[in-house]
Amino acid sequence: MTNSAKRKITVAVTGLNAVDSPGPGVAVIRGIRDCEDFDVRIIGLSYESLEPGIYMEGIADKVYQIPYPAAGTETLLSRIEYIHAIEKIDVIIPNFDAELHNFIKISPLLKEFGIATFLPTNEQFESRDKVNLFKFGEKHGFLIPKDKTIYDLSELPAVAKDFGYPLVVKGKYYEATVAYTLEQAQKAFHKLNAKWGLPIIVQEFISGTEVNIAALGDGEGNTISAIPMRKLFITDKGKAWAGITLEEQSLIDLAEKFISATKWKGGFEIEIMRTQDGKPYIMEVNPRFPAWIYLTVGAGQNQPASLVKLALGEKVEPYTSYAVGKLFIRYAWDLITDVSEFQKISAFGEL
């Protein structure tokens, strides 16, 4: 087989905000570009004009802005229809929690256009939602910290009395704060409500070592890939700035059990708190690849490229090994560009 036999594909990817609390888009694109089976054209889909991935060399071949999730599915579909008419997209990979609901909803229509996705079903998506996670754990035999979903500040004291301090106050989509007093919990409630809206999730605090797993399920209960990682350096926003792959079969088993129980379709991340006596509590399940997904490529399991293949209907064999002790270290880099580039994406929504 020669290089000319490589399949030419166009993949559209969101999450180009490679900032201190990064979206996964740039890492996903790097993974897809590293795969030698494709001759790929990447279409970046951005929300804001200053997402670094818009301007980075060798990341997106073309970028289009898309409407915020709050604009609804019709507006999104209309924008994608416009982009597709120009770019002939083969696969779309959305990478934000907040946009996934819309993309899941329009995925049958995208399929009619000839655009493939590889997303969890709405039922799978909802089952791991912070609001439903405890029930999910009870049903499938996973350890999950106790939590309570609240809609009003007045509910907080009773929950705090029940859980004790410290406790964790979490936004519906993102962010969590550990509160040691009622005042701190109330402050966190206001802050998260202002940013992400209601409800707010109050969760029991579990002490231990945080370990994360990036995984890919084929939608039929099979695990294509699962790689555990421990954060070595954490930013003040709780994001990994450095991490290392681990060798721990119990973590792989946990990911496989999750995929088997849910028949999860697509990429996801499980955030685990391992207590000192080794009990793995699932803190969150993020329904998309994490921002550190390029570490899976470095460790020998290219999850983004495998997802593209699955979306295109190709058979993907499960990976059987990966490199333990592979590190990623994120870095900040001042990219220089011209105001004309900024102007194009700001004024025309394309670059």
Next chain:
Amino acid sequence: MKIHSNLAVSDSGFIFNPSNGDSFSTNAVGADIIRLLKSGKSLADIKKDISVKYEVEPTVFEKDYEDFISQLQDHFLVNND
């Protein structure tokens, strides 16, 4: 007492625990002890090997050995079974 079999020790004394990502540094004697523990040698054999290689009095070695093992236990690098 059993050292974790998957523990990685480099020539320079860098220890990596792949189960939880912890890493440590030790000196050449510590690295040798870990290698000997990993190979399944008994305390008597380790004492003999180290005493000969580093010309150390057995009583001094035993004291330092106990201290070193206690540090390994503190960092969950050995099982107490």
